[in-house]
Amino acid sequence: MKIVIIDDTPLNLTLMQALVGKLSDCEPVPFVDPLAGLAWCQANEPDLVVVDYMMPGLDGVEFISRFRATPGRDDVPILMVTADHERQTRYDALQAGATDFLNKPVDRNEFQPRVHNMLALRRAHLATRARARSLEAEIAEATAQIHEREQETVTRLARAAEFRDPETGAHILRMAHYSALISRQQGLDGEFTDRLLHAAPMHDVGKLGIPDHILMKPGRLTPDEFDQMKRHPLIGHDILKGSTSPVIQMAAVIALTHHEKFDGSGYPHGTAGDAIPLEGRIVAVADVFDALTSARPYKPAWSLDDAAALLREGRDRHFDARCVDALFARWTEVLDIRQRFQDAHATPL
Incomplete structure (x- = not known):
């Protein structure tokens, strides 16, 4: 599971990378520059995004808005890192499409369970998507069979007149x-x-x-x-x-x-x-x-x-x-x- 981490503070970035590295089947994809992180997320589909709010050039709320506007990114969970007192920021982030929040300073005992829960949500989304594709393929096959039988009937009718x-x-x-x-x-x-x-x-x-x-x-x-x-x-x-x-x-x-x-x-x-x-x-x-x-x-x-x-x-x-x-x-x-x-x-x- 690819976990994108975006934070302009190198110490925080290193800490969260280390915590992600301890999770099984997870790969951290870190970015100090939010614009570079956004470009990567638009070109690749992450499984979870962890993004700080206070960043130069592009704050966390604007990042989430642009990320959600990218086709195919509506069900990717997003954790925003904010201070406990930044209530209005949290409200704005929820409006923009944040899934959950992490408090500053990042606590290991909070980080890993929240990431685990978000990845479980992501896996459920991926399973639902795969099932939808499977059903779509089954419906297409059934429709094709109906069409084929219909065409056989049509051909036989035409041949009956032909005889x-x-x-x-x-x-x-x-x-x-x-x-x-x-x-x-x-x-x-x-x-x-x-x-x-x-x-x-x-x-x-x-x-x-x-x-x-x-x-x-x-x-x-x-x-x-x-x-x-x-x-x-x-x-x-x-x-x-x-x-x-x-x-x-x-x-x-x-x-x-x-x-x-x-x-x-x-x-x-x-x-x-x-x-x-x-x-x-x-x-x-x-x-x-x-x-x-x-x-x-x-x-x-x-x-x-x-x-x-x-x-x-x-x-x-x-x-x-x-x-x-x-x-x-x-x-x-x-x-x-x-x-x-x-x-x-x-x-x-």
Whole structure:
């Protein structure tokens, strides 16, 4: 235990050093200059500070005030050395953060028990701090496990929809990463972006409720079949709504709104402009871009130039122009995502 002793009288300093030296597992750190002692205490964390009141340049009360103002020094015990008659000084020292007092002249029979008591207090503080850190680590681990289980549920939901859809698993990975890229480019916070990355794959979970003869049809849908297909955002929202999970909550919003169009001509509700939730506007761009540039049983893949042209033409009509521009602003990363998550070997998020 490091015990800092600050006293401008060399005789007192020598005496207290000797008394500390007789205590087991204790190391005295003496200073005649209070400013030097304060600098050491600000750079290092002592286990106990013994400080005199009457010192040139910096008295004991001011020393305590500055010491307590240093981050992480609020639970270090401080013994102030004062004369018995200096009552107002003691009051001021208590206000500044002194823990206890030693009377002048320093008496060995008083010094050692008080130091012993202060070190017991310090050990209790350190044990409490260690326990708090341990609990924090346990909570972080438990939270991570909950998050991992939640992500497994999310992935399984997305895969369930994927098994009934001609789109590939790589599609949901690419569009999720495109969505996160658009979010970052717009300066949205990391928590929103991370949530979006994990919620976006569930955008089409409502296709679980669409009959196979419509979902798997290789040709163009009839008007009636398309009307049934347009129910999948509502079905997806019904599957996902009501969750306490922030990721599933966002996924419910995305499922409901990713087919809305900026000019209000989309479905299921014909919502327009900024009334469409931002996550829905982002996923609309990411989903359409990847769908266009991916081969399907019923269509070949579009070229990047043709897909880019369609997105640009759809600015402020089909798509939020800000989301389109954000995608193109990170075009190199778009190409990297396409390369990383190819249909033949999709990997988890």
